Amino acid sequence: MYPLGTVGSNPTLSAPRFRAWGLRGMSVRQIRREYRAQPTLEGAGVRLSRVFGYHQVPDFDPFLLLDHFGSDNPDDYMAGFPWHPHRGIETVTYMIAGEVEHGDSIGNKGVIRSGDVQWMTAGGGILHQEMPQRYEGTMNGLQLWVNLPASEKMTDPRYRDVLAGQIPALDVADGVRVKVLSGEVDGRSGPVHDLVVSTEYLDVELEPGRTFAHPVAPGWTVFGYVRAGSASMAPSAEQETRARTAALFADGDSVRITAGSQGASFVLVSGTPLGEKVAWGGPIVMNTEKELDLAFRELEQGTFIKHGQRE
Numbered sequence: 510m511y512p513l514g515t516v517g518s519n520p521t522l523s524a525p526r527f528r529a530w531g532l533r534g535m536s537v538r539q540i541r542r543e544y545r546a547q548p549t550l551e552g553a554g555v556r557l558s559r560v561f562g563y564h565q566v567p568d569f570d571p572f573l574l575l576d577h578f579g580s581d582n583p584d585d586y587m588a589g590f591p592w593h594p595h596r597g598i599e600t601v602t603y604m605i606a607g608e609v610e611h612g613d614s615i616g617n618k619g620v621i622r623s624g625d626v627q628w629m630t631a632g633g634g635i636l637h638q639e640m641p642q643r644y645e646g647t648m649n650g651l652q653l654w655v656n657l658p659a660s661e662k663m664t665d666p667r668y669r670d671v672l673a674g675q676i677p678a679l680d681v682a683d684g685v686r687v688k689v690l691s692g693e694v695d696g697r698s699g700p701v702h703d704l705v706v707s708t709e710y711l712d713v714e715l716e717p718g719r720t721f722a723h724p725v726a727p728g729w730t731v732f733g734y735v736r737a738g739s740a741s742m743a744p745s746a747e748q749e750t751r752a753r754t755a756a757l758f759a760d761g762d763s764v765r766i767t768a769g770s771q772g773a774s775f776v777l778v779s780g781t782p783l784g785e786k787v788a789w790g791g792p793i794v795m796n797t798e799k800e801l802d803l804a805f806r807e808l809e810q811g812t813f814i815k816h817g818q819r820e
């Protein structure tokens with residue numbers, strides 16, 4: 510659940526009083542570092558932008574990777590991501606515009622459509638495919654990988670398929686619209702709860718010059734990724750964060766983000782750091798090299814999938 514509870518024991522603490530407390534007590538988060546998305550070829554030949562990944566561990570702990578796929582040219586994405594395994598992580602696919610057909614070794618099959626979110630816990634192992642469909646206009650989506658703690662890496666796989674209509678879209682102020690995928694804004698919770706790793710995931714649209722101020726839990730990892738437009742991500746930011754750039758925040762108990770002259774679309778993501786060792790091999794992320802070797806041996810031997818063995 511959400512961070513407000515972690516800054517005071519009084520659950521009725523109102524937002525304005527919280528802000529006053531925040532001004533006295535802690536601080537608005539500043540930017541620690543920016544990460545510009547890099548063009549990458551993935552899957553069977555999909556052109557995408559990698560915001561962070563393998564080389565940034567452990568900067569974003571508990572988050573491992575963020576990919577932004579977006580193009581108006583189907584040649585950039587139609588090759589898709591044919592059958593591949595995952596173990597030890599969750600993948601969160603958020604389609605802003607466009608469609609991805611998926612199928613997996615549990616027997617799930619469906620289409621993630623514009624505005625939908627698929628929160629998949631790979632746990633002990635899943636095989637799946639993710640195939641973007643030809644789309645009129647600009648296809649636009651994000652995939653975030655959330656690490657699982659050692660104690661949950663081999664948990665049973667599960668899916669949360671969330672339809673666009675189940676995601677609260679709140680006009681929290683004039684020119685400030687927030688979709689709550691998980692976490693809480695103005696007392697409204699997102700549809701994805703009971704996550705292994707507490708995560709808040711918001712999608713924010715700001716009109717030019719508008720500001721979004723939001724409490725975040727001290728000690729959590731928080732980043733904002735600007736999808737389009739530009740924004741000043743902290744009150745003392747020397748320059749605006751441009752589109753296709755992530756700002757990783759320093760510690761503090763709130764963020765304060767102001768859109769540039771073209772407005773801004775960004776996701777704001779926060780989570781509890783795990784502080785564990787990361788052993789990462791392609792689509793599999795474990796704690797030790799030994800666990801990684803075992804996973805690849807099981808893949809070769811056809812014993813990778815643990816689910817479906819039960820009745």
Ligand code: CO
Pocket residue numbers: 590593595600637639
């Ligand atoms: Co995948």
